[in-house]
Amino acid sequence: MNAQGFDGIEVFVRVARAGSFSVAARDLDQTPSAVSKRIGRLEDRLGARLFDRTTRRVRLTEVGAAFFERCARIVSEMEEAERAVSQSHAAPRGTLRLNAPVVFGCRHVVPLLAEFLTAYPDVRIDVTFNDRFVDLLEEGVDVAIRIGELADSNLIARRLAPNHRVVCGVPAYFERNGFPARPADLTEHNCLVYTYRASRNDWSLVCANRDRAKGQEVVRVSGNLEANNAEAIYGALLDGVGLGLLPLWLVGADLRTGRLVQALPDYQGTDSAIYVVYPPGRHLSPKVRSFIDFLAERLRIE
Amino acid sequence: MNAQGFDGIEVFVRVARAGSFSVAARDLDQTPSAVSKRIGRLEDRLGARLFDRTTRRVRLTEVGAAFFERCARIVSEMEEAERAVSQSHAAPRGTLRLNAPVVFGCRHVVPLLAEFLTAYPDVRIDVTFNDRFVDLLEEGVDVAIRIGELADSNLIARRLAPNHRVVCGVPAYFERNGFPARPADLTEHNCLVYTYRASRNDWSLVCANRDRAKGQEVVRVSGNLEANNAEAIYGALLDGVGLGLLPLWLVGADLRTGRLVQALPDYQGTDSAIYVVYPPGRHLSPKVRSFIDFLAERLRIE
DNA sequence: TGTAATTACGGGATACGTAAAGATG
DNA sequence: CATCTTTACGTATCCCGTAATTACA
Numbered sequence: 001m002n003a004q005g006f007d008g009i010e011v012f013v014r015v016a017r018a019g020s021f022s023v024a025a026r027d028l029d030q031t032p033s034a035v036s037k038r039i040g041r042l043e044d045r046l047g048a049r050l051f052d053r054t055t056r057r058v059r060l061t062e063v064g065a066a067f068f069e070r071c072a073r074i075v076s077e078m079e080e081a082e083r084a085v086s087q088s089h090a091a092p093r094g095t096l097r098l099n100a101p102v103v104f105g106c107r108h109v110v111p112l113l114a115e116f117l118t119a120y121p122d123v124r125i126d127v128t129f130n131d132r133f134v135d136l137l138e139e140g141v142d143v144a145i146r147i148g149e150l151a152d153s154n155l156i157a158r159r160l161a162p163n164h165r166v167v168c169g170v171p172a173y174f175e176r177n178g179f180p181a182r183p184a185d186l187t188e189h190n191c192l193v194y195t196y197r198a199s200r201n202d203w204s205l206v207c208a209n210r211d212r213a214k215g216q217e218v219v220r221v222s223g224n225l226e227a228n229n230a231e232a233i234y235g236a237l238l239d240g241v242g243l244g245l246l247p248l249w250l251v252g253a254d255l256r257t258g259r260l261v262q263a264l265p266d267y268q269g270t271d272s273a274i275y276v277v278y279p280p281g282r283h284l285s286p287k288v289r290s291f292i293d294f295l296a297e298r299l300r301i302e
Numbered sequence: 303m304n305a306q307g308f309d310g311i312e313v314f315v316r317v318a319r320a321g322s323f324s325v326a327a328r329d330l331d332q333t334p335s336a337v338s339k340r341i342g343r344l345e346d347r348l349g350a351r352l353f354d355r356t357t358r359r360v361r362l363t364e365v366g367a368a369f370f371e372r373c374a375r376i377v378s379e380m381e382e383a384e385r386a387v388s389q390s391h392a393a394p395r396g397t398l399r400l401n402a403p404v405v406f407g408c409r410h411v412v413p414l415l416a417e418f419l420t421a422y423p424d425v426r427i428d429v430t431f432n433d434r435f436v437d438l439l440e441e442g443v444d445v446a447i448r449i450g451e452l453a454d455s456n457l458i459a460r461r462l463a464p465n466h467r468v469v470c471g472v473p474a475y476f477e478r479n480g481f482p483a484r485p486a487d488l489t490e491h492n493c494l495v496y497t498y499r500a501s502r503n504d505w506s507l508v509c510a511n512r513d514r515a516k517g518q519e520v521v522r523v524s525g526n527l528e529a530n531n532a533e534a535i536y537g538a539l540l541d542g543v544g545l546g547l548l549p550l551w552l553v554g555a556d557l558r559t560g561r562l563v564q565a566l567p568d569y570q571g572t573d574s575a576i577y578v579v580y581p582p583g584r585h586l587s588p589k590v591r592s593f594i595d596f597l598a599e600r601l602r603i604e
Numbered sequence: 605t606g607t608a609a610t611t612a613c614g615g616g617a618t619a620c621g622t623a624a625a626g627a628t629g
Numbered sequence: 630c631a632t633c634t635t636t637a638c639g640t641a642t643c644c645c646g647t648a649a650t651t652a653c654a
Contacts, residue, residue: 033647048585055654086350138359334634
């Protein structure tokens with residue numbers, strides 16, 4: 001049992017057009033034998049004779065002619081449908097549903113969208129920002145951006161950029177409280193903790209200076225503010241409430257302007273990364289593929 | 303290599319409608335495994351993912367949804383095309399091209415046509431009469447009526463009725479020349495010979511009376527008129543020119559009215575028959591089948 | 605006699621089912 | 630934990646090609 005209702009249709013159309021079994025066979029890279037048997041099976045299945053044929057002439061039956069009319073149209077529609085799929089593969093189009101963390105999205109993704117939309121004018125983008133976990137399949141999201149460790153899932157993840165985090169605060173804070181000299185000194189400071197997931201008041205720092213032995217130090221920090229919202233931590237930091245272990249994509253500009261300064265400059269947070277994730281599958285829609293490629297190309301932090 | 307472009311389309315439509323691989327599999331009397339692999343192959347061939355699926359949810363991709371729109375229409379068109387063929391099989395319709403010998407056709411076929419056309423109002427009949435050999439396939443004839451021995455051909459022949467031939471002439475002829483007492487006496491008479499094919503001046507007669515031993519006698523006859531046209535022989539016979547070995551379907555009425563009388567009443571021509579012939583093939587169009595059945599039912603000579 | 609359609613026959617690719625694994629709610 | 634999709638694997642079927650046959654010009 002095969003394609004059932006469509007079995008032999010294409011061969012039938014070729015034979016009808018060619019007016020010959022052997023010519024059709026050559027066109028199809030098959031033997032006349034195969035063509036003959038296909039037509040025979042088709043006639044058996046339909047219960048009607050489609051061709052009146054001698055060895056010298058092949059002519060459509062009245063029934064066969066009517067059937068051919070319809071089949072020719074059907075075959076061309078089928079070809080067009082397949083072409084449409086292939087073309088949708090070639091040229092990105094349609095609506096791309098994107099999900100990203102709120103702050104990162106606003107700062108680093110949105111500024112890129114205009115360029116992408118210009119490059120691919122047939123693509124619409126539908127962005128949602130939130131910091132909670134999003135089930136891509138469940139919510140119909142095509143692409144999401146994830147920062148830090150990836151949740152165990154069956155999504156495909158592609159690393160876009162490292163996610164360097166540094167300890168920093170406003171100059172006024174350090175004027176009041178002094179700089180920590182070593183990671184262990186952080187226990188003496190008011191550390192603002194971002195609680196995206198499990199307990200994050202263990203800050204894991206590595207030595208960024210390659211000359212020294214690479215070591216990882218874990219410090220249990222504490223402070224008077226925890227939040228699962230990067231913006232809240234960031235705001236409190238700017239207000240001089242305490243220190244934070246924040247990613248460069250968030251504080252990089254402030255460090256350059258001096259609005260924030262880095263403490264423990266030889267250390268940074270254990271490396272995590274920024275990822276783009278999408279549903280698995282042998283085939284990626286062109287809009288998704290082009291967007292991912294675009295992000296990988298253009299998303300440079302600093 | 304199979305139905306190529308249509309492979310998997312029907313399964314795809316079923317899955318899309320059912321929203322589930324396993325339900326579609328049950329509908330199709332297949333295993334979920336088979337359905338999964340079919341969809342997989344289809345996606346491979348198209349180079350695009352058609353469903354986003356977890357084990358709990360199967361949803362059409364954007365590309366898949368567009369493809370489904372077209373495929374659903376295509377499948378229904380295909381079903382309608384097949385239904386049309388099957389219905390054309392069920393209800394005779396269309397033009398039936400019929401060929402028959404001139405005299406027999408006019409006398410015995412034409413009177414039946416009105417009834418047939420009434421019974422099958424969707425059938426048109428296109429009759430041609432001639433006494434030459436007609437190549438059905440070559441001339442696009444659906445059905446032909448043949449009398450006597452059949453030419454060696456690959457046509458299908460169905461016997462409709464016996465073709466009894468008797469020796470007869472007008473009473474005036476016998477008043478002048480007397481009746482032949484035995485077949486051998488025919489050599490003394492002026493025998494009008496119908497030369498449809500090879501030499502027919504050997505008349506082969508069999509004893510029609512069952513009480514006597516069945517014997518076949520061949521008499522070489524001669525006369526002053528041969529024709530390949532039954533009408534010509536018949537006309538000459540009525541004019542009293544001579545005797546003829548003529549079929550009952552031609553002279554039956556005259557024998558009953560006494561316009562003609564039979565000679566050698568215990569003998570008749572070697573039996574031949576009246577056939578309907580048509581092109582071979584596993585499948586017979588309904589119009590042809592119904593016409594043949596009709597002829598077999600209604601064509602009774604005398 | 606040469607070409608075209610058909611048939612016989614054997615082999616091989618294909619696609620199925622069974623069974624097990626993986627995943628999801 | 631029950632159900633659904635997917636994969637692994639063995640097998641049977643189907644279908645094609647080769648070659649011989651028949652038909653037709």
